[in-house]
Amino acid sequence: MAGTRWPLAALLGTWGLTRLLLLLFVLRVFVFPGADVTTDVSVIYHGWYEVLRHGTFPLDDVTWQYPPAAALAVLAPGTLPFLDYPTAFFLLALLADLAVLSLLGYAGRRPGKSPRGAWVWVAGLPLLGPTAYARYDVMVTAVAVAAVYAGARRPRVMGALAGFxxxxxxxxxxxxxxxVRLRAWGAAAATAAGVAALFAVAMPGAFAFLAFQRDRGTEVESLGALVFHVARHFGWRGEVLLNYGSVEFLGPYVALVSTAALTLACAVFGWLLLWRLAATRFRPHSLADAAFTAVLMFTTTSRVISPQYMVWLIGLAAVCVSFRGTRMGRPALLVLAATLVTVLEFPIGFSHVVVGDWYGTGLLFLRNGLLVAATLLAARRLWRSTVPADRTAPLPGLPTRTKQAPVSP
Structure with missing residues (x-):
């Protein structure tokens, strides 16, 4: 009994100390180096809050690029009227963080599970610095973690959570x-349709975000942006401007690179479809491994890789490694390394990224390179663990293993 208390005490103690430090940074008791990431909450989110609480979406603000239920996250601090908006938001982010830890901690004590997942979350989230609490992504990640854990035994619950x-x-x-069960897909479709219909009826402009999202360009931290970071040193004449809520490249060939990113995302979708048709060996961890791989692939190939996207990957990586049978341990470590580099480029070194000097460009090459490596490795391991060895190799040039006896699903 005493042997289990000590690891739990260490886990909770580490979580408490690191989260206290995050709160001190977002509350500006301590000043984190680089740009002030809390202005998104105190200015942008608070401004949206003032519009949303009057029953309409911010139709004239192109930076609103989120599905309609995002309004719930922005409005949530209003449930704590005794606190100012930023403080209430940060407190809710802390509670969402604690919810993720509770899910991972509970799962880690179940048969076939491991406490490693809880440790990945406790150690990984602070690597992102105050950005972890200065965006609402930790709240969405809590829903996602609950959905993945529900998937094995309660597919309808998983579907409802994923749809929401x-x-x-x-x-x-x-x-x-x-x-693997259609009930999950059906519940997701029903929940998403219900939520969408509710907002469409109750609040004007629920789907204006689709046009704003469509018109986005190539954000300076994305994989495609590396082309222009290098090209600037060889005479490319373009600009870096705040556009549609993010710092993007504008100028010659940007549209071409953005189109290439969308094409790559379509290729990712095609690979996932091929995998889904070929996979027959599903184990308890396969659902989590597939979710982690899919989100990692689409994040890496996106036209925008905002720092807060790493919160999603840390959460799903933690779920994966909470299963003793997972093969996603190394991709999870690569994601943690990428998170550490992310905080070096934003907010600490973001001025170097915007200017495009070799220091800022080098950080982006390192961070995005780690994400690409994690993506390729995760895809390869997902394929090999779920697809019989006599099927097609997951990626060109990657050999398949010798034929093995089939494993029951």
Missing amino acids: GAMVKVWPVLLLVGA
Whole structure:
């Protein structure tokens, strides 16, 4: 008994100390180096809050690029009227963080599970610095973690959570990639449709975000942006401007690179479809592994890789490694390394990224390189663990293993 108390005490103690430090940073008791990441909450989110609480979406603000249920996250601090808006938001982010830890901690004590997942979350989230609490992504991640854990025994609950999460920030729909029961998909579709209809009737402009999202360009931290970071040193004449809520490249060939990113995302979708048709060996961890791989693939190939996207990957990586049988341990470590580099480029070194000097460009090459490596490795391991060895190799040039005896699903 005493042997289990000590690891639990260490886990909770580490969580408490690191989260206290995050709160001190977002409350500006201590000043974190680099840009002030809390202005998104105190200025942008608070401004949206003032519009949303009057029953309409911010139709004239192109930076509103979220599905309609994102309004719930922005309005949530209003449930704590005794606190100012930023403080209430940060407190809710802390509670969402604690919810994720509770889910991982409970799962880690179950048969076939491991406490490693809880440790990945406790150690990984602070690597992102105050950005972790200065965006609402930790709240969405809590929903996603609950959905993945529900998937094995309660597919309808998983579907409902994934559908609701998709109405908050789209990406949780990818959690369904590895779902083997149609009930999960049906529940997701019903929940998403219900939430969408409710907002469409209750609040004007619920889907204006679609046009704003469509018109986005190539954000300076994305994989495609590396082309222009290098090209600037060889005479490319373009600009870096705040556009549609993020710092983007504008100028010659930007549209071409953005189109290439969308084409790559379509290729990712095609690979996932091929995997889903070929996979026959599903184990308890396969659902989590597939969700992690899918989100990692779409994040890496996106036209925008905002720092807060790492919160999603840390959460799903933690779920994966909480299963003793997972093969996602190394991709999870690569994601943690990428998170550490992310905080070095934003907010600490973001001025170097915007200017495009070799220091800022080098950080982006390192961070995005780690994400690409994690993506390729995760895809390869997902394929090999779920697809019989006599099927097609997952990626060109990657050999398949010798034929093995089939394993029961």
